[in-house]
Amino acid sequence: MSIFSLFFARRMVDVHHPILEQMALADFIAEGHFTRHLRRMRLLYIERRNALIDALTQEMGDMLNIPVPEAGMHLMAWLPEGMSAHLASQQAAAYDLHIMPISQSRPSQRDGLLFGFASATPKELRAGVKTLAKALRKKRPEL
Secondary structure, three states, X not given: OOHHHHHHHHHHHHHOOOHHHHHHHHHHHHOOHHHHHHHHHHHHHHHHHHHHHHHHXXXXXXXXXXXXXXXXXXXXXXXXXXXXXXXXXXXXXXOOOOOEEHHXXXXXOOOEEXXXXXXXXXXXXXXXXXXXXXXXXXXXXXX
């Protein structure tokens, strides 16, 4: 088979839209399944967000400023002056926690941490925050 034949065959495949998949998606949306999914996920994420906020406030309220997001699957928490988010994320990593400094995802004048909560249960979030507090306080005994 020549290069031209391969190119032509690929072009024919690429030109056509995935009709079957589009029809299935249209039915999924038209029948209300997508709306129900969004509603269910919104409630689930609110529950998880609230569990994370409660745990952070209880365990680390003296260390973090936690603005409450209205929506989403992540939460930002601002650190006090002089505390490094990069160092905090390294300390957390030593305890198998994966928390990202805000500066890795967007420019910021303040140092803070970005928490994802969509894939964790409220129980897991509470346990993770307890571990994080332990990790950060180990290096900061004055808190």
